[in-house]
Amino acid sequence: MTTITTSLFLSLVLSCVLQVSSNGDAEILSRVKRSRLSDPDGKLNDWIITGDNRNPCNWTGIKCDSKNRSVTAIDLSGYGLSGGFPYEFCRVRTLVNITLSENNLNGTIDSAPLSLCSRIHVLILNENGFSGKLPEFSPEFRSLRVIELESNLFTGEIPESYGKLTSLRVLNLNGNSLGGIVPAFLGNLTELTRLELAYVRFEPGPIPSTFGSLTKLSYLRLTNSNLVGEIPDSIGNLIPESIGKLKSVYQLELYDNNLSGKLPESIGNLTAMRNFDVSQNNLTGELPEKIASLQLVSFNLNDNFFNGELPRVVALNPNLVEFKIFNNSFTGTLPRSFGKFSGVTEFDVSTNRFSGELPPYLCYMKKLERLISFGNRIKGEIPESYGECDSLNYIRTADNKLSGEVPVKVWELPLTRLELSNNQLQGSIPPSISNARNLSQLEISGNNFSGEIPGRICDLGELRVVDLSRNRFSGSLPSCINRLKNLERVEMQENMLDGEIPSSLSSCSKLTELKLSDNRLRGGIPPKLGELPVLNYLDLSNNQLSGEIPPELLKLKLNQFDVSDNRLSGKIPSGFQQDIFLRSFFGNPDLCAPDMDPIRPCRSKPEPRFVLVISVVCIVALIGALVWLFIKTKPLFQRKPKRTDKVTIFQRVGFTEEDAYPQLTEDNIIGSGGSGLVYRVTLKSGETLAVKKLWGGPGRKPESESVFRSEVEILGRVRHGNIVKLLMCCSGEEFRFLVYEFMENGSLGDVLHSEKEHRAVSTLDWTTRFSIALGAAQGLAYLHHDSVPAIVHRDVKSNNILLDHEMKPRVADFGLAKPLKREDNNSVSHVSPMSCVAGSYGYIAPEYGYTMRVNEKSDVYSFGVVLLELITGKRPNDSSFGENKDIVKYAMESALCYSSPSPGDKAMNQDSPGNFRDLSKLVDPKMELSRGEYEEVEKVLEIALLCTSSFPISRPTMRKVVELLKEKKPLE
Numbered sequence: 001m002t003t004i005t006t007s008l009f010l011s012l013v014l015s016c017v018l019q020v021s022s023n024g025d026a027e028i029l030s031r032v033k034r035s036r037l038s039d040p041d042g043k044l045n046d047w048i049i050t051g052d053n054r055n056p057c058n059w060t061g062i063k064c065d066s067k068n069r070s071v072t073a074i075d076l077s078g079y080g081l082s083g084g085f086p087y088e089f090c091r092v093r094t095l096v097n098i099t100l101s102e103n104n105l106n107g108t109i110d111s112a113p114l115s116l117c118s119r120i121h122v123l124i125l126n127e128n129g130f131s132g133k134l135p136e137f138s139p140e141f142r143s144l145r146v147i148e149l150e151s152n153l154f155t156g157e158i159p160e161s162y163g164k165l166t167s168l169r170v171l172n173l174n175g176n177s178l179g180g181i182v183p184a185f186l187g188n189l190t191e192l193t194r195l196e197l198a199y200v201r202f203e204p205g206p207i208p209s210t211f212g213s214l215t216k217l218s219y220l221r222l223t224n225s226n227l228v229g230e231i232p233d234s235i236g237n238l239i240p241e242s243i244g245k246l247k248s249v250y251q252l253e254l255y256d257n258n259l260s261g262k263l264p265e266s267i268g269n270l271t272a273m274r275n276f277d278v279s280q281n282n283l284t285g286e287l288p289e290k291i292a293s294l295q296l297v298s299f300n301l302n303d304n305f306f307n308g309e310l311p312r313v314v315a316l317n318p319n320l321v322e323f324k325i326f327n328n329s330f331t332g333t334l335p336r337s338f339g340k341f342s343g344v345t346e347f348d349v350s351t352n353r354f355s356g357e358l359p360p361y362l363c364y365m366k367k368l369e370r371l372i373s374f375g376n377r378i379k380g381e382i383p384e385s386y387g388e389c390d391s392l393n394y395i396r397t398a399d400n401k402l403s404g405e406v407p408v409k410v411w412e413l414p415l416t417r418l419e420l421s422n423n424q425l426q427g428s429i430p431p432s433i434s435n436a437r438n439l440s441q442l443e444i445s446g447n448n449f450s451g452e453i454p455g456r457i458c459d460l461g462e463l464r465v466v467d468l469s470r471n472r473f474s475g476s477l478p479s480c481i482n483r484l485k486n487l488e489r490v491e492m493q494e495n496m497l498d499g500e501i502p503s504s505l506s507s508c509s510k511l512t513e514l515k516l517s518d519n520r521l522r523g524g525i526p527p528k529l530g531e532l533p534v535l536n537y538l539d540l541s542n543n544q545l546s547g548e549i550p551p552e553l554l555k556l557k558l559n560q561f562d563v564s565d566n567r568l569s570g571k572i573p574s575g576f577q578q579d580i581f582l583r584s585f586f587g588n589p590d591l592c593a594p595d596m597d598p599i600r601p602c603r604s605k606p607e608p609r610f611v612l613v614i615s616v617v618c619i620v621a622l623i624g625a626l627v628w629l630f631i632k633t634k635p636l637f638q639r640k641p642k643r644t645d646k647v648t649i650f651q652r653v654g655f656t657e658e659d660a661y662p663q664l665t666e667d668n669i670i671g672s673g674g675s676g677l678v679y680r681v682t683l684k685s686g687e688t689l690a691v692k693k694l695w696g697g698p699g700r701k702p703e704s705e706s707v708f709r710s711e712v713e714i715l716g717r718v719r720h721g722n723i724v725k726l727l728m729c730c731s732g733e734e735f736r737f738l739v740y741e742f743m744e745n746g747s748l749g750d751v752l753h754s755e756k757e758h759r760a761v762s763t764l765d766w767t768t769r770f771s772i773a774l775g776a777a778q779g780l781a782y783l784h785h786d787s788v789p790a791i792v793h794r795d796v797k798s799n800n801i802l803l804d805h806e807m808k809p810r811v812a813d814f815g816l817a818k819p820l821k822r823e824d825n826n827s828v829s830h831v832s833p834m835s836c837v838a839g840s841y842g843y844i845a846p847e848y849g850y851t852m853r854v855n856e857k858s859d860v861y862s863f864g865v866v867l868l869e870l871i872t873g874k875r876p877n878d879s880s881f882g883e884n885k886d887i888v889k890y891a892m893e894s895a896l897c898y899s900s901p902s903p904g905d906k907a908m909n910q911d912s913p914g915n916f917r918d919l920s921k922l923v924d925p926k927m928e929l930s931r932g933e934y935e936e937v938e939k940v941l942e943i944a945l946l947c948t949s950s951f952p953i954s955r956p957t958m959r960k961v962v963e964l965l966k967e968k969k970p971l972e
C-alpha cells in the first residue's frame with residue numbers, strides 16, 4: 001500500500017521537477033509500460049523495480065549515458081508490442097532517441113502530448129500501424145535530426161511544420177498513403193543527407209526545384225511518387241560525388257530523366273552494384289574507366305550522348321549479361337574480348353560510331369541470344385565463331401561495312417530474325433538455310449549477294465518478311481513459294497532474277513507487299529495474283545513481262561500498283577482506266593486504253609470526217625450523261641452530311657457505308673468510350689460486324705482525330721490472330737467510322753467483372769483463362785517484337801481484350817497506341833516520348849506516371865495486371881483490397897505470405913499443403929481447380945508478379961512472357 005502511494009506521489013512530483021534521478025526514470029518507464037504498452041511476448045519483463053533493481057540502465061531496450069547513468073535512448077524494435085504512442089517516455093528528461101520500429105503500435109500521434117518530446121533527436125517508428133495525420137512537430141523540436149515513419153498508415157499532406165525542422169538529417173516517410181504533392185518547403189531542410197518519399201501516393205506533381213538546395217543529400221528515393229514533368233535542372237546538384245558513398249547500392253536506376261553532364265566518376269565506387277541504368281538521359285562525355293570496371297550484370301547507357309572509346313576493362317567483367325549502349329556516339333573499336341569472360345546474352349551497341357570488327361568471342365560462353373549492332377561502321381567479316389552460337393536467335397547488324405561471305409553456319413542458326421542489310425557482304429544463300437526453322441524475318445538487302453534463291457528456303461514456314469532487294473540474285477523465284485503460308489512482305493527488287501512469276505504465289509494469303517521491280521522477269525502476270533486477299537502493294541515495274549493485264553487484279557485493294565516499263569500489251573482493263581493508275585502503265589508501248597492520254601487509244605485511226613461525226617455524237621452523249629448524272633446524284637448531295645469522302649478497305653467486306661448507316665441506332669449500341677459509340681451491325685448476308693462511330697468529323701476534335709488516325713494507321717497494317725481486325729474505315733464530313741469484326745463474347749473485363757450473368761459464359765474456367773492469357777500475350781509480343789515499326793499499345797486492360805465466339809482473345813483499341821520511333825531504324829527496346837499520360841487507372845506502370853515516357857515494358861506491367869485479374873477475378877482497384885491498395889500490392893503481399901516458410905522449412909515445394917491453402921485465398925473462388933491447375937495458377941501468378949515489378953528492367957519482355965507461359969515446368 002505504501003509503495004503504491006509513494007510511487008504515485010513520486011510520478012506526480014517528477015513531472016514538474018527538472019532534474020530527476022534514474023530511479024525516477026525507472027518509475028516513469030515501468031509505469032508507461034504498464035499503462036500504455038501491451039507486451040504479449042514478455043520482452044520487457046525485466047522492467048520491474050525491486051529492492052536491488054532500481055536502475056533502468058540494464059533494462060531491455062534502455063541505453064544510458066556511460067558517465068552519469070542517465071537514460072538517453074529507448075530502442076524497443078521488434079518486440080511485438082502493441083498499444084498507442086508512449087508519449088510519457090519523454091518525461092525522462094535525458095531521453096534523446098526513441099526507436100519503436102517493427103511493432104504493432106497504432107492510433108494517432110497528437111501534437112499536444114507529443115510536445116513533451118520536444119528535446120528528442122531521433123524518432124524512428126517504422127513498420128507500425130500508426131494512422132491519422134502525420135505528427136506535427138512544433139518549432140521547439142529544434143534538435144530533431146531523424147524522423148523515420150516508414151510503412152505506417154499515415155494519411156494527408158506533409159505538414160508545413162516539417163519545413164522548419166532545419167536540423168533534420170533524415171526524413172523517411174516511405175510507404176504511407178500521403179496526399180498533396182511533394183512540398184517545395186522540404187527544400188529548406190538543407191542538412192538532409194537522406195530523404196525517402198517512395199511509395200507515398202502523392203498527387204501527380206513535379207519534383208520541386210528547391211530540392212536543388214539539398215546539397216548534402218546522398219540518398220534520395222522518390223520511387224513511385226507520382227512525379228510528373230521534367231526533373232529540374234537544379235537536381236543536378238543531387239548527384240554530387242557523394243553519391244559514390246552509397247557502397248551498398250545494388251541497383252541504381254536513374255533512367256529516363258533529364259540528367260545531363262558527365263557520369264560522376266564516384267559511381268565507380270559502388271562496387272556492390274549489379275544493375276546500372278542511366279539510359280534515356282542527356283548524359284555526355286566518355287564512360288569513366290572506373291565505372292566500366294564495375295562488375296555489373298546489366299549495364300544500360302542507351303539513349304544518351306556518350307562519346308569516346310569504350311574502356312577495354314568493360315569486356316573483362318565476369319558478371320556481364322546485358323550490355324545496352326545503343327543510341328550514343330561511342331567511337332573506336334569494340335573490345336575484342338567481349339564475351340570471353342562472361343555469358344553475355346544481350347549485346348546492343350547499335351547506332352553508335354564503332355569501327356573495327358565484331359568481337360569474335362561474343363558467344364564464347366554459348367549464352368548470346370541477341371546481337372544488335374546496326375548503324376555503326378563495323379567492318380571485316382562476320383566471325384566464323386558466331387556460326388557455333390546455338391543460343392543466338394536474333395541478329396541485326398544492318399548499315400555497317402561488313403564484307404566477305406556470311407559463314408554458312410550463321411545461315412543455319414535457329415534465328416528468328418537475320419538482318420544484314422546495307423553492308424558489303426557477298427556469296428550466296430546456302431540451301432542449308434532450311435535449318436533455320438524459326439526464321440521469320442530475313443532482311444539482307446543492299447549487299448552483293450548473288451546466285452540463285454535456294455528452293456530449300458520454302459522449308460522456312462515461319463518466314464514473314466523476305467527482303468533480298470538490291471543484290472545480284474539470279475535465276476528464278478522458287479515455285480514452291482506457296483509453302484510459305486506466313487509471308488507478308490516479299491521484296492526482291494533490283495536483282496537479276498529471270499523466269500516467270502510463279503502463280504503459286506497466290507496461295508500466300510497473308511501477303512501484303514510484293515515488290516519484284518527491276519529484274520528480268522518474263523512471261524505474263526499470273527491472273528491468280530488477283531486472289532491474294534490482302535495484297536496492298538504490287539510493284540512489277542521494269543521487267544520483261546508480257547501479255548495482257550489480267551482483269552482479276554482489279555479485285556485487289558491496292559495502295560500502290562506499278563507495272564510500268566514492261567512489254568505488256570492489249571487493252572488496259574476498264575477498272576484501271578483512271579488517272580491515278582496512269583503512271584502504273586507507262587513504258588509499255590503495246591498497251592492501249594480508250595481515254596488515258598498519253599496511253600494510246602485502242603482503235604486504229606478512223607477517217608477524218610467520221611471522226612467529226614463521232615466527236616459530235618460524243619459531245620451530245622457527254623452532255624446527256626452529265627445531265628443524267630446530275631439528276632441521278634442529286635439525292636446523294638441532299639443527304640450530304642452522311643456522305644463519306646474517303647473509304648479505305650483493308651479486308652474484303654461485302655458492304656458499303658450505306659448499308660451500315662441506317663443501323664447506327666440506339667438499339668444497336670454495344671459499347672461506348674471516350675472516342676465514340678460502338679454499334680452492332682448485321683449485314684444482309686447475316687454477317688455481324690462492329691462499327692465504331694467517332695465523334696465529330698476530321699478537324700473537329702483533336703483527340704478523336706488522333707484516335708482515328710492511330711487506329712487506322714496501326715490496325716490497317718497489323719495482322720495477327722490475336723489482334724482485332726479492322727476491316728474498313730470511312731471518313732465523312734461529320735463523322736468517321738471504323739468497322740471491325742464482331743466479337744461475340746465482348747471484352748474480358750465484362751466477362752470477368754460484369755454484375756449480371758454474362759450471356760455466353762457462366763464461369764470462366766482456368767483452362768480458358770490460361771488460353772486467353774497466352775493469346776493476349778502473343779498479340780502483344782507481336783506488336784512489340786515483330787511489327788515494323790514496333791508498337792506500344794499504351795492501354796492494355798481487360799476491357800481492351802475482346803473475346804470471339806470461341807473465347808479466343810483479340811487485343812483491341814489502338815486509339816492510344818504509338819509506334820516506337822527512332823530516327824532511322826526500329827528496335828523494340830527503344831522508346832519515344834509520349835504526348836500525354838495515357839492508360840487506365842489501375843493498369844498504369846509506376847514509371848509511366850512520372851517519366852511521361854513510355855516503352856514496351858509499360859505494356860508488360862499492364863498485362864501483368866490483366867493476369868492478376870484472371871487469377872483473382874477481381875478488378876484492379878477492387879475495394880476489398882483495402883484502402884490505397886491495388887491488385888498488384890495485394891497479390892504481392894499475398895504471395896509473400898504464402899511463399900515465406902519458417903526458417904529451415906524445406907517443404908517449400910509445389911505439394912506443400914500450406915501453399916495450397918494460402919494460394920486459394922487469392923484465386924477467384926468461382927474457379928474449381930485441380931491440383932495440376934493450382935500449379936499452373938501459381939506459375940502464372942509468378943509471371944504476373946514479374947510483369948508488375950516496379951522496375952521496368954526487372955520485367956520480362958512480352959516475348960519472354962509468352963515463352964514462360966508456354967513452358968510446362970514451374971519457374972525457377
Ligand SMILES: *[C@@H]1O[C@H](CO)[C@@H](O)[C@H](O)[C@H]1NC(C)=O
Pocket residue numbers: 046052053055058059
Ligand atoms: C541489473 O542490475 C541489477 C544490479 O544492479 C541486477 O540485480 C539485475 O539482475 C540486472 N538485470 C539484468 C537484466 O541484467
Ligand SMILES: *[C@@H]1O[C@H](CO)[C@@H](O)[C@H](O)[C@H]1NC(C)=O
Pocket residue numbers: 063072073096097121122146
Ligand atoms: C541516437 O541515434 C543516433 C542515430 O541513430 C545515433 O547516432 C546516436 O548515437 C544515438 N544517441 C544515443 C544517445 O543513443
Ligand SMILES: *[C@@H]1O[C@H](CO)[C@@H](O)[C@H](O)[C@H]1NC(C)=O
Pocket residue numbers: 082083104106107108
Ligand atoms: C489498435 O490495435 C488494437 C489491437 O492490437 C485494436 O484493438 C485497436 O482497435 C486498435 N486501435 C486503433 C485505433 O486502430
